[in-house]
Amino acid sequence: MTDTTTRPATRRREQTRSRLLEAAHAVFAEVGMDAASVEMICERAGFTRGAFYSNFESKDELFLALIAHLAEAKIDEVAVRVRSLAPDALGDLPGAVRQIVGASMAERMEPQLISEIRAQALRDPRMAAAYLGWQTGLRARIAGIIQDVVDTCGMRPRIPVADLAELLLDVSEDTCTRAAMEGRTPHDAGELLNERIERLVSALVDLS
Amino acid sequence: MTDTTTRPATRRREQTRSRLLEAAHAVFAEVGMDAASVEMICERAGFTRGAFYSNFESKDELFLALIAHLAEAKIDEVAVRVRSLAPDALGDLPGAVRQIVGASMAERMEPQLISEIRAQALRDPRMAAAYLGWQTGLRARIAGIIQDVVDTCGMRPRIPVADLAELLLDVSEDTCTRAAMEGRTPHDAGELLNERIERLVSALVDLS
DNA sequence: GTCTATAAGTGGATAGAC
DNA sequence: GTCTATCCACTTATAGAC
Numbered sequence: 001m002t003d004t005t006t007r008p009a010t011r012r013r014e015q016t017r018s019r020l021l022e023a024a025h026a027v028f029a030e031v032g033m034d035a036a037s038v039e040m041i042c043e044r045a046g047f048t049r050g051a052f053y054s055n056f057e058s059k060d061e062l063f064l065a066l067i068a069h070l071a072e073a074k075i076d077e078v079a080v081r082v083r084s085l086a087p088d089a090l091g092d093l094p095g096a097v098r099q100i101v102g103a104s105m106a107e108r109m110e111p112q113l114i115s116e117i118r119a120q121a122l123r124d125p126r127m128a129a130a131y132l133g134w135q136t137g138l139r140a141r142i143a144g145i146i147q148d149v150v151d152t153c154g155m156r157p158r159i160p161v162a163d164l165a166e167l168l169l170d171v172s173e174d175t176c177t178r179a180a181m182e183g184r185t186p187h188d189a190g191e192l193l194n195e196r197i198e199r200l201v202s203a204l205v206d207l208s
Numbered sequence: 209m210t211d212t213t214t215r216p217a218t219r220r221r222e223q224t225r226s227r228l229l230e231a232a233h234a235v236f237a238e239v240g241m242d243a244a245s246v247e248m249i250c251e252r253a254g255f256t257r258g259a260f261y262s263n264f265e266s267k268d269e270l271f272l273a274l275i276a277h278l279a280e281a282k283i284d285e286v287a288v289r290v291r292s293l294a295p296d297a298l299g300d301l302p303g304a305v306r307q308i309v310g311a312s313m314a315e316r317m318e319p320q321l322i323s324e325i326r327a328q329a330l331r332d333p334r335m336a337a338a339y340l341g342w343q344t345g346l347r348a349r350i351a352g353i354i355q356d357v358v359d360t361c362g363m364r365p366r367i368p369v370a371d372l373a374e375l376l377l378d379v380s381e382d383t384c385t386r387a388a389m390e391g392r393t394p395h396d397a398g399e400l401l402n403e404r405i406e407r408l409v410s411a412l413v414d415l416s
Numbered sequence: 417g418t419c420t421a422t423a424a425g426t427g428g429a430t431a432g433a434c
Numbered sequence: 435g436t437c438t439a440t441c442c443a444c445t446t447a448t449a450g451a452c
Contacts, residue, residue, distance in 0.1 A: 038427085049429080050430095050438075118323050119324050119326075125391075132389055160407075170379060174382070200367065200375070245445065
């Protein structure tokens with residue numbers, strides 16, 4: 001016997017939740033939080049509204065759950081990327097930063113969704129809290145990585161490492177956002193970001 | 209006789225348009241483009257929907273007109289600020305930048321409205337064009353100002369001046385946005401921005 | 417130029433069947 | 435757990451009065 005008896009319903013429920021979150025990700029990015037109807041999201045996920053309201057209290061709760069989900073996923077992603085390139089490319093700080101920060105930003109509909117989340121967070125304190133927590137965690141992690149590289153290679157940053165982390169995150173976001181607006185491909189955006197970060201980092205950290 | 213006969217209706221019409229734009233500014237910032245109803249905007253401006261549709265084709269056209277209006281107003285504002293502080297404070301680049309860029313960003317509902325415009329511009333090519341044109345003009349103007357200061361004072365920027373202008377604009381926007389989310393007052397945001405720009409500029413331009 | 421009235425549609429959310 | 439049917443609030447946009 002499988003564990004069908006212990007948690008069959010719960011597993012199914014989590015799958016439904018997961019598919020709804022995935023659909024929400026796409027729909028919110030495409031048309032925005034307000035223009036997105038619960039119906040659109042359900043249709044995309046292959047459910048009806050009844051199923052939706054059995055899993056989420058409201059569209060707002062879904063959006064909040066999506067932010068939390070993204071925060072977790074993105075921070076994990078950073079950890080994975082770090083492990084996958086730490087050994088060899090330690091000396092190449094710009095390259096490392098782009099790999100870690102940029103790649104996850106330029107792909108898919110990230111700029112659209114992030115912009116949407118920011119716009120909502122500026123109006124709703126609960127969403128602001130969720131978004132700020134995410135960003136704070138991300139900044140701390142990036143700062144930690146930069147600190148490691150700096151220590152290992154004996155570099156001397158001209159501004160505090162925390163500032164540098166924040167700066168690089170902001171620049172990454174803005175560059176990818178503008179690239180998306182200009183109709184560039186994600187690959188193009190990556191190139192652009194690479195160059196900009198290269199110039200910035202080489203101006204901001206001395207090799208001592 | 210006044211020129212009442214030549215353009216009485218036109219003057220009145222422009223006043224109506226202007227009041228509608230002003231109301232749109234507030235409502236779009238408060239609830240966002242999609243959640244904002246034409247009725248809300250009309251109510252705020254003291255008109256009814258009939259008057260609205262006599263002046264604008266649709267909500268989208270109104271939003272587009274608002275972007276164009278803001279672009280013009282903001283770029284003019286920069287010019288005014290520059291003239292008002294150029295003579296004495298030329299040596300204080302961080303201070304000048306904050307005065308020019310920051311003040312207009314931290315006040316009122318600017319972060320909310322800008323975020324909303326960006327979110328919309330990421331989905332609608334027409335709005336993207338309007339927004340990108342605005343930003344490009346603003347960047348060019350800021351770059352020109354920085355170049356002046358740099359030349360006059362014999363400073364040596366460690367990255368191209370165009371990059372510096374873009375960077376400072378991005379940092380200003382992001383700082384004000386985050387400050388707003390954290391519930392800080394516009395004054396607080398100004399302080400924060402000031403410090404951040406101070407550190408950044410002193411790390412990025414050498415006094416030669 | 418601006419208002420009132422209204423048409424036609426879409427939204428979120430619930431109740432109850434299966 | 436998920437679906438069908440439905441309620442009610444609210445939206446955009448137009449037609450015609452003033």
